[in-house]
Amino acid sequence: MSQSLDVVVIGAGAAGLAAGARLHAAGLDVAVLEAAERIGGRAFTDTTSFSGIPWDQGCHWLHSASINTLRAAADALGRSYAVRGSRQARATHLGTRWADEAERLAVWNAIEVGYHDVKAAGEAGRDVAASAVMDTASPWYRMTRHWLALMSAAEPERLSTLDYVAYEDTGENYPVEAGYGALIAALARHTAPDLPITLGCPVRKLDWAGPGVVLETAKGRVEGKTAIVAVPTTVIAKGALAFAPALPAELAEAFAALPLGCAEKVAFQFDRDVFGLPAVSYADTIDLADPSRAPINFTLNPFGHPMAIGQLAGDNAARLVKEGPAAMVDFGLAALKDAFGADIARHVVQTATTAWIADPLIGGAYSCALPGLAHMRARLGQTLDDKVLFAGEAASPHFYSTAHGAHLTGLAAADAVLARLGRSAA
Structure with a gap:
């Protein structure tokens, strides 16, 4: 050439x-x-891993949808998306049981407080690690870290508060x-x-x-x-x-x-609807009995397909990618079995994982x-x-x-x- x-x-x-x-x-x-x-x-x-069912190995949500120029492009091209409400519209599993409503709200309040503290430091002109301003005494600290890592693809120790606050977020994220x-x-x-x-x-x-x-x-x-x-x-x-x-x-x-930090996905296809939930439902998991076990959150029945797509972030995601696809599947399936019963495993017909951090042409998730x-x-x-x-x-x-x-x-x-x-x- x-x-x-x-x-x-x-x-x-x-x-x-x-x-x-x-x-x-x-x-x-x-x-x-x-x-x-x-x-x-x-x-x-990816349209090949799950018999033609499309799933995004990378970006999936029209973030800040009301000011996202690609939302207009989706409308013009007839590409549909789900209009979602608050991020809090999800269930939370605590390892052995589902959180009650008070606990669920407490989890999300802790996450929002974490966001607020990091943003407040940035708004004050402080360019420090997000971990320096987070409430480590919160009983939901691990979940706060998980969600901050999902948002930034980095552990709080490697995230600038001043950079974080520069992001313009309306909270509208439409898949x-x-x-x-x-x-x-x-x-x-x-x-x-x-x-x-x-x-x-x-x-x-x-x-x-x-x-x-x-x-x-x-x-x-x-x-x-x-x-x-x-x-x-x-x-x-x-x-x-x-x-x-x-x-x-x-x-x-x-x-x-x-x-580029680390944010990865592990996806499961089932032979039927094993969740009994509406299309595009969300669930978070955290094992209160095992502090060494990282949280993972899922999109369940995405657009009506019998699937679960788990999101991993930060050091835990990087470790699992290094260990390989089987380790990622085992980690995600263990959380699903805790939440929905061990019988769920026999209905898995296909799995797929990502490895952005290991891709030599890319090397991670986002900056x-x-x-x-x-x-x-x-x-x-x-x-x-x-x-x-x-x-x-x-x-x-x-x-x-x-x-x-x-x-x-x-x-x-x-x-x-x-x-x-x-x-x-x-």
Whole structure:
């Protein structure tokens, strides 16, 4: 492959697809290069593991739905989603029994207090570890840690309070029925049906020393007037994508300061409805008798399918991924058996697990700034010599860690390129 283009987009996740589609629709000569053999990045709807039933291995909820631009895209493309109420609308299992209403409310009050304390520290301008301001004496401290880790993909010790408070959260999180990954892919096809995307094409080096950019890829040399880099922070921090000249120190520091944490899923398909609950029900579990056992929460009967999808986060998720899929399944099934009876195991017909943290092309879930380094997120808005721009969820100041945050940064990068080239969006 040898090409000379107006723009080269590296990465076909939500950001790269948004950038590429907008530029292509505006008439620019653009190509999207993707290292994996599929598009979407962390927006991936798997339709093969469960006999055609779609489930999102990565992002799934339209976060902050009332201000989420991809909700409008879902509406325009006829992609349905469930409008959910408060996060508290769920049951909580305590290891040997279900929590009564007073206990359930106490759990969620503790979680909300935890959120409040972390946000209050950030609002006061403190850039410290979230763990430094949490109530460790709370009887529900483990559950608070679990939910904070789910939100940030990081243990509280590795989460900046100042970065956490920058996230704009309306509390409206709507799951996408046919999959968020499928929505991202459909939107790109709708915007630019013939957008050139080359799969299985990792970029090894980006040379920005000359008047344009030169990329060394697994499939040959590619030249462009400019480049948009839309890959996870870990890819750059670990040197999988090299730059020549090397990145300026302050930019390299920023990528290292915004690592991807760990958030994984373990999914179960049953031969029938084993829960007797409405579609898209939620349950949390915590074993009060065993403090060493981490919590796990589930989506039950997602959109009416006889399934359970468990969410794991932080160090526990990373440990289970390292131990392998069987360990993840055992951990999730043990919690389901505690809550719904041991007989549930004989109705399992299929399982699937994720391993984002072990994927060399991604390396984790979503970004969070390390304590004391929240200010470094803004650095990802810098350009290299006005011809290399960066996009992706980590570059979003207020919607980081989300698909719509990534999407918006892709559009912003595309608009910046159009302005530089004296062109306008279609």
